[in-house]
Amino acid sequence: MRVGLGYSTLEDPYSAGLEALREAISKSGEPSFIILFVTFNYDPYEVFRGVKEVAGCSRLIGATSECIIVEDMLIARGVSALAISGEEIRGVTFSQNEEPADDYELGKIAGESLLKSNLDRGLVITFFVNGLVDASRMLYGLYNTMGIRFRYIGGGCGRRPGTSYAYTFTEQGVNRGPLVAGLVDGIDVSTAIGHGFNSIKEPLIITKTARNRIVEIDGISAIESYVKRFNFVPNRDPLSQIVLHPLGFPNLSGEYIIRDPVRINKDGSIEFPTDIPKGAVGYVMEG
Template identity: 25%
Template sequence: MDMAIVRVGLGHATEATTAANQAMEKTPKPDLVICFVNFSLDIHQAYADIRAVVGEKAPIVGGSAWGEFSSLVDGPQTDTVVILTLQSSYFSVGLGIGENLTAQPEQAARDAIRNAYSNLLSNPAVMSLMAIALDSKGANEVSRIKPCINMVLPDGTSAQEEAFLRSLILETGTVSQIIGGSTATGLGDSKSYQICNGVYQDAAAVASFSSGLKIGTAMGHPYIPANKGAVVTKSDGRRVISLNGKPATEVLKKLLESDELTPELFIQNPFGIKSSDVFAEYTIKSAQQVHDDGSVSFYAEIPKGAFLREMKTDADTAKKRFK
């Protein structure tokens, strides 16, 4: 008799069917399928292939990626499909999609989380575990219990992740945790794909987990602050207009010691802003492209008054940070 509380399957291959079959070896009746498909592949065909293997009832969530990794391979891959499957009687999952993310990020957030919650079916095993846990805890401990974890996958080419997350937090309040990332493309202008029991673009997928089991989340990156940086003296959303009172491109060229600011240079030299939360961690803010007026676009919002610090790393630092 299999007494596993949670069964986990993993698949990683150049073909979606192969990856799905690998994952299904450990989870013949998955309660959730999480998949990431390289953007260069046919996303619609990959989804159809995965669906054919896992069956019509299993919820599938994920999106397009640009560089896939798993414990089945030695390093990041390209042109592959990676799949994680979960099977357990002790959690429930509801999926939701919010569309038209670029034009209406707030509405997309409301639609996605409400759809996810409405699809979150009651699970007797979860309710029993929660009742037992609550019975043994005081009021102060009960108030800190987070019954849901929401995994979010917004379109990374929408430039609306911040607005989406702000609205999502207003919907969920502090009773649930939020974890996730943006779906990706290459460095072109194409829209990325979101998978949520179907294939979408310009959307955000949400998977809501409810469980009586303990579920941990963590965040980190391999970078530490360097000694150089500049104050953001004028910005507009993701666009930095001036640093230290000078055109942003002029200051960045000096900081990066380069006469030309290219996407490749920006990838190799990220910046960071110190977070205002209790962890006081640096959040990574990577530059995206330069503009003729001397401003620079980033992949995330850059507030006026922030100190944009150059970040650095090496192999030893990365290993220590991720431990």
């Protein structure tokens, strides 16, 4: 197995996609599986056109985001590609263009599709749309379908400003649906989670919710309760401050599950990528 990483910050989207993957392939050789990341400020269709020119028959999965991380750099405009090659590398991808009525069913459909490859082990990669997919329910459906033989990684894709969707990718093209997923075998991967946050002040209780919005905390407006729990600066943008202080919910092992706020609404409610149930007890965190 050989792996190559490439990136580009060229202005032209077609050229950026082409340059990023060419650099990756120059290190990996002819790829069997490609992972692609593209920032919002490119035309994803043109990026994909450049990528496909050199991708060959490789499987591909990718997502869009506000920034990309390459080595020790945070890039606000760019394309990055990871190319994996080797005779032992086998992969399959899945994309869902329509939103099912239930996110558990979405995960189940993805799992059933990936299992049709007859691969009985490997790494499952998922990219879902933040705010459109309840990640917890989708993952329950996926995991209950595929089981413990596989490792799982993935993340939420940010929606392009002013839109209700996010662009994702497979080797078939650009996708505007809620989820893409891939399964790749032949690579050894270890997974771990760390967040570096600690709880501050007293616990809070989620007293009113609406899907992925927390409407009230401790019986008052969510944002009003939230900002009382850290050194909030009134003349600074509230969202830029609360994203540094996510919510943490303790699990049975005493560790915290982190939920990051993504939007403050005019009614004082706060949106999160996934649903948070009414009655949940958690903390505002700092890191």
